[in-house]
Every structure is written in C-alpha cells, then in structure tokens.
Amino acid sequence: MEKFDKLTAVAAPLPMVNVDTDMIIPARFLKTIKRTGLSEGLFYALRHDKDGNPKDFVLDRPAYRSAQILIVGDNFGCGSSREHAPWALLDAGIRCVIGPSFADIFHNNCFKNGILPIVLPQEEIDKLMEDAERGANATLTVDLENQTIEGPDGGRITFDIDPWKKHCLLNGLDDVGQTLNKAAEIDSFENTQKARQPWLYA
Amino acid sequence: MSQPRTLFDKIWDSHVVDQQDDGTCLLYIDRHLVHEVTSPQAFEGLRMAGRKVRRPEATLAVPDHNVPTADRARGIEDEESRIQVNTLEQNCEEFGVPIFRMNDVRQGIVHIIGPEQGLTQPGMTIVCGDSHTSTHGAFGALAFGIGTSEVEHVLATQTLYQTHAKNMRITVDGPLPTGVTAKDLILAIIGKIGTAGGTGHVIEYAGQAIRDLSMEGRMTICNMSIEGGARAGLIAPDDTTIEYIKGRPYAPKGAAWEQAEAFWRSLPSDEGARYDKEVVLSADEIEPLVTWGTSPEDVLPISGAIPHPEDAPNENKATAIKRSLEYMGLTPGTRLQDVAVDKVFIGSCTNGRIEDLREVARVAEGRRVADSVYAMIVPGSGLVKEQAEAEGLDRIFREAGFDWREPGCSMCLAMNADKLNPGERCASTSNRNFEGRQGPGGRTHLMSPAMAAAAAISGHLSDVRELAC
Numbered sequence: 001m002e003k004f005d006k007l008t009a010v011a012a013p014l015p016m017v018n019v020d021t022d023m024i025i026p027a028r029f030l031k032t033i034k035r036t037g038l039s040e041g042l043f044y045a046l047r048h049d050k051d052g053n054p055k056d057f058v059l060d061r062p063a064y065r066s067a068q069i070l071i072v073g074d075n076f077g078c079g080s081s082r083e084h085a086p087w088a089l090l091d092a093g094i095r096c097v098i099g100p101s102f103a104d105i106f107h108n109n110c111f112k113n114g115i116l117p118i119v120l121p122q123e124e125i126d127k128l129m130e131d132a133e134r135g136a137n138a139t140l141t142v143d144l145e146n147q148t149i150e151g152p153d154g155g156r157i158t159f160d161i162d163p164w165k166k167h168c169l170l171n172g173l174d175d176v177g178q179t180l181n182k183a184a185e186i187d188s189f190e191n192t193q194k195a196r197q198p199w200l201y202a
Numbered sequence: 203m204s205q206p207r208t209l210f211d212k213i214w215d216s217h218v219v220d221q222q223d224d225g226t227c228l229l230y231i232d233r234h235l236v237h238e239v240t241s242p243q244a245f246e247g248l249r250m251a252g253r254k255v256r257r258p259e260a261t262l263a264v265p266d267h268n269v270p271t272a273d274r275a276r277g278i279e280d281e282e283s284r285i286q287v288n289t290l291e292q293n294c295e296e297f298g299v300p301i302f303r304m305n306d307v308r309q310g311i312v313h314i315i316g317p318e319q320g321l322t323q324p325g326m327t328i329v330c331g332d333s334h335t336s337t338h339g340a341f342g343a344l345a346f347g348i349g350t351s352e353v354e355h356v357l358a359t360q361t362l363y364q365t366h367a368k369n370m371r372i373t374v375d376g377p378l379p380t381g382v383t384a385k386d387l388i389l390a391i392i393g394k395i396g397t398a399g400g401t402g403h404v405i406e407y408a409g410q411a412i413r414d415l416s417m418e419g420r421m422t423i424c425n426m427s428i429e430g431g432a433r434a435g436l437i438a439p440d441d442t443t444i445e446y447i448k449g450r451p452y453a454p455k456g457a458a459w460e461q462a463e464a465f466w467r468s469l470p471s472d473e474g475a476r477y478d479k480e481v482v483l484s485a486d487e488i489e490p491l492v493t494w495g496t497s498p499e500d501v502l503p504i505s506g507a508i509p510h511p512e513d514a515p516n517e518n519k520a521t522a523i524k525r526s527l528e529y530m531g532l533t534p535g536t537r538l539q540d541v542a543v544d545k546v547f548i549g550s551c552t553n554g555r556i557e558d559l560r561e562v563a564r565v566a567e568g569r570r571v572a573d574s575v576y577a578m579i580v581p582g583s584g585l586v587k588e589q590a591e592a593e594g595l596d597r598i599f600r601e602a603g604f605d606w607r608e609p610g611c612s613m614c615l616a617m618n619a620d621k622l623n624p625g626e627r628c629a630s631t632s633n634r635n636f637e638g639r640q641g642p643g644g645r646t647h648l649m650s651p652a653m654a655a656a657a658a659i660s661g662h663l664s665d666v667r668e669l670a671c
C-alpha cells in the first residue's frame with residue numbers, strides 16, 4: 001500500500017448526501033478479478049447520460065481534472081461493502097475524502113488502500129465545499145502527521161484520527177504481515193477456545 | 203460481581219486475541235464466508251505473498267452474485283461472470299477451501315446457506331466480504347461485512363483488527379398486527395432511525411414483536427441492519443434459535459450439542475446492561491410499508507402519498523427528495539396505490555427463504571399476475587427451491603403466472619442477466635432501492651413478499667390486507 005503523509009492537491013466538491021457505493025461504482029463494473037482499471041466505472045451514472053455520453057460531472061471539468069481530494073456530503077460510502085469503491089477512487093487519483101460522516105465499511109476500506117478519509121463538523125465541511133466550488137483556487141494541503149488541513153486562504157483546520165490507522169497509513173503498512181507476527185498469540189487463543197468450545201473445531 | 207454486559211460485549215470479550223494501547227483489538231473470527239465478487243483480489247494477494255489460508259475448514263465459499271437463474275445446463279454465458287465464478291473455484295481448489303459449486307443443490311445466496319447448513323451459530327464471530335453479513339446476527343452471532351483487504355487478512359490470519367462499536371438497543375413492544383411482517387418492521391425501524399442512525403453501533407433488537415418472529419423473520423430484520431448504517435444487528439438466542447439449528451448438517455451433535463446449547467443460553471444480555479443509544483417502537487403502529495424514493499429510509503405506509511419536497515425538514519433533504527422523485531418518475535401527492543409496476547422481484551438474502559415463499563403462495567393461490575406485469579421468484583438456495591417444490595408452491599406460482607427460477611442474488615443487484623430496463627418500475631423484496639441498483643435507470647420499491655405478490659396481481663402498489671386472503 002502506498003503511504004500517505006502529506007498531500008497538496010485540488011479539492012473537488014460533491015455535495016450530495018448518502019452517496020452509496022453502488023453510485024461510486026455500479027455492480028456491473030465489479031466483474032473483475034483485478035484491483036486496477038476501475039476508474040472507468042467511477043460515478044458512472046453521474047458522469048454519463050442514458051446513452052453513455054458524458055455529462056458535465058465535476059471530476060470531468062477542467063478545473064477539477066487533477067483533483068486528488070473530494071469534499072463530500074453526509075453518510076458517504078453507505079451500502080455495499082465493495083472495496084471496488086476505494087479502488088475506483090484511487091485509480092482516478094483520489095487520495096483523500098473529507099466529509100461530515102462516512103459509512104463504517106467504506107471508511108475502513110479507505111485506510112486499507114492508502115486513502116485518507118477525514119471527518120469534520122458540518123460547518124467546516126460547508127466552508128470547504130464553498131472553497132472547493134471556487135475551482136482551481138481550492139488547493140488544499142492535508143498533513144497527516146500534524147493532522148491539519150490548510151485552506152486556500154491560509155486557514156488551518158485540525159482533524160482527529162484513530163492513532164493506529166494513522167500509523168499504518170503514514171508507514172504504508174501491510175497489516176497481514178504484521179498480524180502474522182502474532183502467530184503465537186493466535187495459536188494460544190485457538191488452544192483456549194478449543195478447550196472451552198470444542199464444537200467450533202469439530 | 204462483574205458489570206452487567208450486553209450480548210455484543212460478551213461475544214466481543216470472548217474473541218479478543220490482542221489489544222493495543224489505543225483500544226484497537228485483534229479479534230478472532232470463527233467463520234468466514236466467501237463469494238466470487240469480493241474474493242479474487244484477496245486470494246491473489248495471498249498468492250503473491252506466498253501465504254496460505256489459516257483455517258480452510260472454518261471457511262466456506264459459494265458463487266451467488268453472478269450465477270444465472272435461468273436454465274444452468276448451458277453454464278454462464280457472460281464471459282466476465284464466468285471468469286469470476288471459475289476463479290473462485292480455482293482459488294478454492296488451490297487453497298483447500300470448501301465450496302458449494304453452482305450445480306450443487308446446497309448452492310445459494312451466501313447469507314441463506316450459512317444458517318441453512320447450521321454453520322451460523324450463537325456466540326460466533328462471522329464475517330464475509332458482503333455488507334449483508336449482518337443477517338447472521340439473527341442467531342446471536344456477531345456478524346459483519348468486510349472489504350476485500352480484510353477478506354485477505356482473515357484468510358491468512360483468521361483475525362481482524364476492529365475497534366469496539368457502541369451498543370444500541372431497539373425495542374419493539376407488543377405483537378405485530380395481522381398482515382404486517384418482519385420486512386415492514388425493519389422498514390419502519392429504518393424509516394425512524396434513518397440510514398445513518400446506526401453508524402458506529404451494533405444494534406440489538408428486542409421486545410415482544412422480535413421474540414415472536416421465526417428465525418426467517420429475524421434474519422430479515424438483522425439483514426437490513428446495514429441499511430440503518432449499523433455495523434451489525436443482533437437478536438439474543440432463545441428456544442426458537444436452538445430449535446432451528448438442531449439437526450442441521452454443521453450443527454454440533456451428541457454431547458457437543460448439550461455443551462453448545464448450555465453456552466448459547468448464557469449469551470443473552472445481562473439484566474441492567476447499559477446501551478449507548480435506545481430506541482423504542484410500538485408494534486401496533488406499524489402498517490405494511492413501501493419505499494417511494496432511492497434510499498431505504500424513504501418509507502411510507504401503503505395508504506400514503508408521494509411526499510412534497512417543500513415539506514422536508516431541511517434544504518439538503520428537500521434536494522434529495524427532488525432528485526429521488528425525478529429519478530423515480532413520481533409526482534408529489536400521487537397515492538402510492540396508484541403507482542403501476544412493470545416487474546416484480548421476489549427473492550434475495552432479505553426475503554428468499556421458505557417462509558417468504560409460503561407468504562407469496564398464500565397471496566398468489568388461485569389468482570393471476572396482471573397482464574402488464576412480469577413477476578419472477580428466485581429462491582435463496584437450491585434447498586429452499588427443493589423444499590418449495592416439495593410443498594407444491596412452485597405449482598401455485600406457475601399457475602398464477604410467476605416465473606420460477608434457479609437460486610442466486612439475481613435482480614437484487616443485477617450483476618447477472620436479470621435486470622430492469624431504464625425507466626422500468628419494480629416491486630422488490632430486496633434491501634436496496636439505490637439509483638441503478640436493479641439495472642441502470644431502473645426504479646425500485648422495497649416491500650415485503652406478501653406486498654410484492656399483491657403488486658404482481660393488481661399491477662400496482664397495493665395493500666395486501668385488502669386482497670383478503
């Protein structure tokens with residue numbers, strides 16, 4: 001996983017609430033056995049009309065083509081657990097999503113893919129959304145180490161983050177490798193559980 | 203004496219392998235269910251790192267999302283779907299993971315077959331790369347959906363990193379009125395708490411209306427916990443739970459059964475256990491419900507009318523309503539019962555079990571699907587199909603003009619050939635009415651199996667209680 005420390009990039013506004021993972025990437029794009037190339041399906045229905053012609057979606061406008069940050073509405077990423085949603089975002093260059101709240105599974109999935117999801121109070125989001133709507137001016141600097149976002153006017157916002165998730169993201173850690181180092185603890189858990197609940201091992 | 207604990211706390215505490223300073227826990231996972239869509243990249247990850255599956259015998263795989271529900275003799279025609287299903291089979295072979303293949307009678311939707319086989323048991327931790335894993339919580343198991351990276355983590359280590367969710371209790375007092383089902387109840391709950399109402403929480407469902415439900419009904423409730431934003435849903439195990447599990451293929455047998463049963467009976471929340479959030483509903487206020495919009499919280503009693511955006515509590519909601527109505531092709535003020543449907547879909551992990559099909563048969567018997575409607579019934583598993591046929595339900599369905607199909611996810615998410623065409627309107631027993639969920643441009647109204655059957659027969663949304671069975 002690519003690590004995340006500091007990112008300076010254009011932020012694109014996506015003010016809708018309850019954006020579900022079917023909207024981020026529709027099911028017909030999930031018939032893949034790879035993690036890459038999924039940006040083709042990203043926000044497909046928002047980006048295309050019935051006949052597949054491009055609509056004027058925010059990420060396709062010149063001012064936001066290089067956006068790496070998304071400012072989003074409440075409950076972003078609700079619905080299906082598909083990790084294809086963060087894969088598609090990543091494939092389109094998005095590394096940071098900032099919103100008032102995220103659905104749990106999507107939130108977790110972002111961290112596993114080097115995407116930083118940041119939760120801020122609605123008032124802060126409203127302001128960032130307004131800034132983002134001003135287009136190319138809305139370049140933000142997100143600093144994970146110091147947990148700050150610097151706005152276009154030099155304003156600075158701080159954010160909270162789970163320390164363990166921060167550590168993994170800053171270092172680009174693969175958790176599977178780390179957990180395998182705990183094999184002894186897992187073995188001992190299994191031995192105890194097997195003695196108490198043998199039917200789980202029948 | 204120790205603090206009174208909730209069912210969730212008890213399961214959590216008994217699965218902690220390791221705890222970090224910030225409270226993040228490494229949690230042991232007892233059962234891992236796998237399907238073809240969210241697993242290929244996880245197996246690929248293992249292969250690239252030269253890792254193996256830690257406990258193949260605690261894992262079960264099944265193809266369900268992509269499988270055709272028409273005649274399977276020809277295999278899978280769509281190339282990408284076929285590759286995904288074949289990849290699952292190859293991965294299972296390579297890593298020694300048990301699998302129910304497409305033509306195995308035990309094949310079906312992953313959340314239907316776990317309980318059906320007795321693999322789902324109280325007190326377990328159960329995960330699957332699928333958000334509706336919450337279904338298994340009906341047995342008093344902590345069951346939740348995970349992403350593909352986590353699937354890989356569980357395959358390799360049989361554990362997951364998790365932070366402790368908060369406890370929420372939803373109590374539904376009193377018995378459900380006649381003609382009102384588990385699906386109406388969960389839609390009422392989501393309508394009340396909203397799609398983010400459970401975020402960060404595990405919901406325990408309690409109260410008489412919940413206790414009175416069969417296991418099938420309880421699964422319908424827990425299934426849609428995710429539509430309320432919760433990490434998982436739970437119902438305490440009781441006689442109903444234990445009766446259901448007894449004798450199933452993977453249930454404990456003999457002396458192990460006695461031991462397991464005693465353990466299961468110790469799981470319900472202790473008297474005085476504390477919840478971070480409590481919601482109480484009264485069952486007698488619940489009517490048969492349908493959704494009108496593109497979020498599962500957009501519910502109304504069937505006697506209602508399409509809402510006006512101006513009546514929304516805030517501007518965000520008004521914009522959302524306007525967008526939904528435009529997508530759904532509906533005008534404010536229209537009576538729900540005047541909304542005509544083109545298709546009816548009965549099935550999915552929410553309502554694809556035998557009891558759901560019996561409910562449909564009760565409404566369909568001796569009646570005909572309206573000429574303007576195409577109605578399909580997709581059983582949740584091969585065994586549900588077999589059971590329905592043994593009871594003669596398939597004959598009732600066929601005589602009434604329903605299309606009786608092979609098991610799978612089907613038009614719940616439209617990954618296989620079963621989908622809505624743009625602009626088509628569907629009465630569906632599934633769990634999501636998101637834009638495009640049942641096919642690009644398709645319009646979904648969620649409801650119970652009985653209500654979907656009533657819509658099939660009358661050709662429009664209608665109150666099953668007025669069809670007088």
Ligand code: SF4
Nearest residue numbers: 334550551611614615
């Ligand atoms: S039936 Fe629908 S909700 Fe259930 S697992 Fe299949 S696609 Fe998901």
